[in-house]
Amino acid sequence: MSMELLFIIVGMALVTYIPRMLPLVFLNAKSIPPRLEGILKNVPYAALGALIFPGVLTIHENVLFGLTGMAVAFLISFLGGNLIFVVLGSIAVLTALTPFFNTLTL
Amino acid sequence: MKAAVTLTTNHSFAAGMKDGTTIALGYFPAAITFGFIAQTTGLTVQETMLMSLLVFAGAAQYMALSLLAAGTGAIEIIFTTFIVNIRHFLMSASLNEKAVQDHPLKKAGYAFGLTDEVFAVASTKEGTVHTGYVYGVFFISYASWVIHSGVGHAVGQLLPEMLQQSLAFALYALFIALLAPSLKKHRKIFFLAALAAVLNSVFAFIMAEGWAIILATLIAATVLEFIEPLNNKYNDADQKNGVERK
Numbered sequence: 001m002s003m004e005l006l007f008i009i010v011g012m013a014l015v016t017y018i019p020r021m022l023p024l025v026f027l028n029a030k031s032i033p034p035r036l037e038g039i040l041k042n043v044p045y046a047a048l049g050a051l052i053f054p055g056v057l058t059i060h061e062n063v064l065f066g067l068t069g070m071a072v073a074f075l076i077s078f079l080g081g082n083l084i085f086v087v088l089g090s091i092a093v094l095t096a097l098t099p100f101f102n103t104l105t106l
Numbered sequence: 107m108k109a110a111v112t113l114t115t116n117h118s119f120a121a122g123m124k125d126g127t128t129i130a131l132g133y134f135p136a137a138i139t140f141g142f143i144a145q146t147t148g149l150t151v152q153e154t155m156l157m158s159l160l161v162f163a164g165a166a167q168y169m170a171l172s173l174l175a176a177g178t179g180a181i182e183i184i185f186t187t188f189i190v191n192i193r194h195f196l197m198s199a200s201l202n203e204k205a206v207q208d209h210p211l212k213k214a215g216y217a218f219g220l221t222d223e224v225f226a227v228a229s230t231k232e233g234t235v236h237t238g239y240v241y242g243v244f245f246i247s248y249a250s251w252v253i254h255s256g257v258g259h260a261v262g263q264l265l266p267e268m269l270q271q272s273l274a275f276a277l278y279a280l281f282i283a284l285l286a287p288s289l290k291k292h293r294k295i296f297f298l299a300a301l302a303a304v305l306n307s308v309f310a311f312i313m314a315e316g317w318a319i320i321l322a323t324l325i326a327a328t329v330l331e332f333i334e335p336l337n338n339k340y341n342d343a344d345q346k347n348g349v350e351r352k
Contacts, residue, residue, distance in 0.1 A: 001150065001152060001153055001156075002153075002289075003182055005149070005153055005174075006156075007180055008174075008180045008183050008184060009153070009156055009157050009160055009161065010160065011181075011183075011184035011187075012157070012160075012161045012163075012166065012167075012170060012183070012184055012187040013160035013186035014196075015159050015184055015187050015191065015269050016161050016162070016163050016187060016191045016194070017168065017208035017218055019188075019192055019194050019195035019198065020191075020194045020195070020197075020198050020217045020218065020220040021193060021198070021214050021217035021218070022195065022198065023167075023195060023198040023199035023200050023202050024198045024199075024201065024213045024214070024216075024217045024220075025210045025213055025214050025217065027199055027202050029202050029205075029207070035331065037203060037329045038331045039215070039324075039327045040199055040200040040202075040203045040327070041200070041203055041204075042298055042326070042327035042328075042330055042331055043139070043196055043197065043199075043200035043229075043323055043327045044197075044200060044225070044226065044229035044230055045285065045288060045295045045298040045299050045302075046298045046299065046301070046302035046322070046323040046324075046326040046327045046330075047193070047196075047197060047200075047222070047225070047226070047302070047319070047322075047323045048226060048230075048281050048284060048285040048299055048302075049125070049285070049299030049300060049301070049302035049303040049306070049320065049326065050302040050303060050305070050306040050318075050319045050322045050323050050326075051222055051226075051281050052278055052281050052282060052285070052299075052303065053306060053307060054303070054306065054307040054310060055278070056275075056278045059271075059274040059275060059278070060271060060274070060328070062251075063349070064184065065275075066275070066278070068126070069228075069275040069278065069279065070270075070282060073278070073279045073282040073283065073286075074282055074286055076283075076288065077195035077282060077283050077286030077287065078286060080112050081283075083125075083128040083280065083282075083283045083284070084127070084128055084131065084143055085287075086279050086280075086282065087128060087131060087132060087276055087279040087280055087283065088131075090275060090279045090282075091272050091273060091276060091279065092214065094271075094272035094275055095268065095269060095272040098268045098271055098272055099268075102244060
């Protein structure tokens with residue numbers, strides 16, 4: 001194994017782990033002001049929004065690919081499908097439609 | 107078997123593994139693709155798996171590969187990883203609000219597994235989150251990521267291209283499935299997610315992706331907190347009934 005690559009991997013590991021660890025280990029959840037607590041409780045839903053969009057548009061050259069997948073996934077979720085069903089269902093629909101997306105240019 | 111069933115509470119390691127199965131499934135194509143690209147970039151199977159084993163961060167690992175391929179220096183690659191993953195600092199602070207107090211070493215252990223997906227599953231769970239549960243979600247996701255990185259290195263090119271394309275959607279489907287049920291319940295959650303999405307789309311043009319996500323999330327979470335303070339009572343009641351916090 002190349003020493004330089006090993007250095008890179010260990011460095012990546014450290015800069016990834018430390019920010020993940022610091023708040024969980026050193027923040028005292030009880031001593032946080034209520035305002036900040038409210039903001040931190042909002043974070044999961046805001047983060048999901050930011051993680052989904054606009055990244056979902058760039059998984060294929062055709063932006064309709066991500067948009068269609070998003071529509072199907074939301075539809076299955078709203079109809080009450082559980083997690084696995086949403087994931088497998090939207091992938092199945094996208095796989096079936098892939099030939100269209102590959103010929104259509106947008 | 108009977109004992110195992112009774113021990114399987116909503117908060118157990120086993121419950122975490124069960125809820126983490128969807129992540130493991132979503133990581134399958136992501137890790138296969140990572141392993142395959144790593145192989146074409148010239149990494150050995152050991153190097154590929156070591157990166158997944160020690161770093162455990164999908165997007166940053168992809169980015170490292172493209173930087174390696176472009177001949178970028180070590181420090182730049184490590185710094186880019188830091189930028190891409192700094193959002194987990196915010197997620198860690200947020201999960202800390204929801205997690206049951208426990209020994210710092212135990213929390214330091216599962217903190218390693220705090221990817222976007224593990225965070226999303228653990229933090230959208232109703233009520234408080236127990237240590238064993240987070241370890242369960244973490245363990246099954248991690249196993250899938252590391253093992254399938256190796257599998258991808260070996261056989262990635264065998265996956266049909268058409269399937270590779272649609273499998274790229276898997277993790278987005280997971281995020282949507284986690285978000286959708288809450289959207290129906292609270293109007294505020296819709297505005298949180300929508301505002302963060304819009305802000306992230308704007309910021310993506312002017313700054314690195316890692317900063318864009320963290321800034322969009324933070325602004326949306328703050329703005330909504332001032333417009334419509336969270337029904338803290340609902341959450342606090344949940345926590346008091348669930349577990350006593352030290």
